[in-house]
Amino acid sequence: MTAPRTLLKAWQLRPRKSMGQNFLTDSNVADAIVTAAALDRNDRVVEIGAGLGALTIPAAKAAGRVLAIEKDRRLAELLKTELAVWRIENVEILSRDVFACDLDSMAADRGDLLKVIGNLPYNISSQVVVKLIDQRRSIRSAVLMFQKELAQRLAAPPGSKRYGRLSVLLQYCATVETVCLVPANAFYPRPKVDSMVIKITFHQPAAQMVSDEKLLRRIVKAAFGRRRKTLRNSLAGGMSELDTHGAERLLIEAGIDPKRRAETLSVAEFVRLANCFNPDNALQIPEKK
Numbered sequence: 456m457t458a459p460r461t462l463l464k465a466w467q468l469r470p471r472k473s474m475g476q477n478f479l480t481d482s483n484v485a486d487a488i489v490t491a492a493a494l495d496r497n498d499r500v501v502e503i504g505a506g507l508g509a510l511t512i513p514a515a516k517a518a519g520r521v522l523a524i525e526k527d528r529r530l531a532e533l534l535k536t537e538l539a540v541w542r543i544e545n546v547e548i549l550s551r552d553v554f555a556c557d558l559d560s561m562a563a564d565r566g567d568l569l570k571v572i573g574n575l576p577y578n579i580s581s582q583v584v585v586k587l588i589d590q591r592r593s594i595r596s597a598v599l600m601f602q603k604e605l606a607q608r609l610a611a612p613p614g615s616k617r618y619g620r621l622s623v624l625l626q627y628c629a630t631v632e633t634v635c636l637v638p639a640n641a642f643y644p645r646p647k648v649d650s651m652v653i654k655i656t657f658h659q660p661a662a663q664m665v666s667d668e669k670l671l672r673r674i675v676k677a678a679f680g681r682r683r684k685t686l687r688n689s690l691a692g693g694m695s696e697l698d699t700h701g702a703e704r705l706l707i708e709a710g711i712d713p714k715r716r717a718e719t720l721s722v723a724e725f726v727r728l729a730n731c732f733n734p735d736n737a738l739q740i741p742e743k744k
């Protein structure tokens with residue numbers, strides 16, 4: 456792989472901070488990501504933020520087909536030329552914003568599940584995780600680079616300080632493993648923080664553990680919105696249907712001590728809460744006055 460600095464210079468380009476451009480310079484890290492994605496010739500890969508192709512090229516060598524999403528048109532153009540130089544023909548470059556891409560339709564035309572990879576811009580990583588959760592029925596796994604703190608939050612177990620809203624929502628539908636820690640000097644330009652690669656494997660077929668997923672999201676948001684408070688108070692404060700009595704009744708019905716805090720609840724306990732929260736059941740949560 457040509458060094459990012461050299462390649463950019465040849466094209467008279469500079470890294471754009473606004474696009475979160477920190478290019479991988481260490482091919483060992485690129486190889487570690489591709490290895491963790493466990494690609495074979497039958498796989499269709501979606502890469503988010505292909506940049507200069509640090510991951511695109513090794514992925515194309517291992518997979519059947521790579522759909523490389525890159526928002527920056529100049530980079531998409533550069534990458535196209537680079538791939539031709541390397542005689543790589545199984546990559547399709549989509550010069551688009553990832554949030555304008557529908558992964559369901561990318562998977563649907565062949566019926567196989569996608570494998571996602573990417574060294575994500577830090578300013579959109581949380582939104583990307585939410586997007587992947589929303590489209591998880593089309594995704595087998597995702598191996599992604601995150602800012603270290605966010606990666607730790609996604610993988611955090613209950614009871615730890617980093618365990619929060621996204622940990623619950625992701626672990627509800629996926630297994631999360633740490634792949635490797637990546638120091639700031641593996642990138643050009645060098646970011647201020649260290650990074651971490653994690654592998655997300657979505658449960659397939661998606662287990663329908665709660666009947667109303669929107670409700671689960673609202674409960675989790677309310678619980679962690681005031682994470683220092685007891686659940687009785689955080690749920691009463693964050694859910695319009697509940698006052699403290701209703702919140703207490705709901706928690707007891709779900710077998711959870713109302714004095715506990717959000718960060719101590721397992722994913723299974725959040726699921727129980729969502730399933731007990733049903734205006735039709737015996738609970739009869741009172742209307743808030």
Ligand code: SAH
Binds near residue numbers: 476480504508554
């Ligand atoms: N994968 C490359 C580039 C990483 S930098 C490498 O590892 O070297 C992140 C890349 O994401 C940049 O190329 C940036 O232009 C692109 N990007 C930023 N926002 C994007 C968006 N919303 N949709 C798609 N690509 C985006």
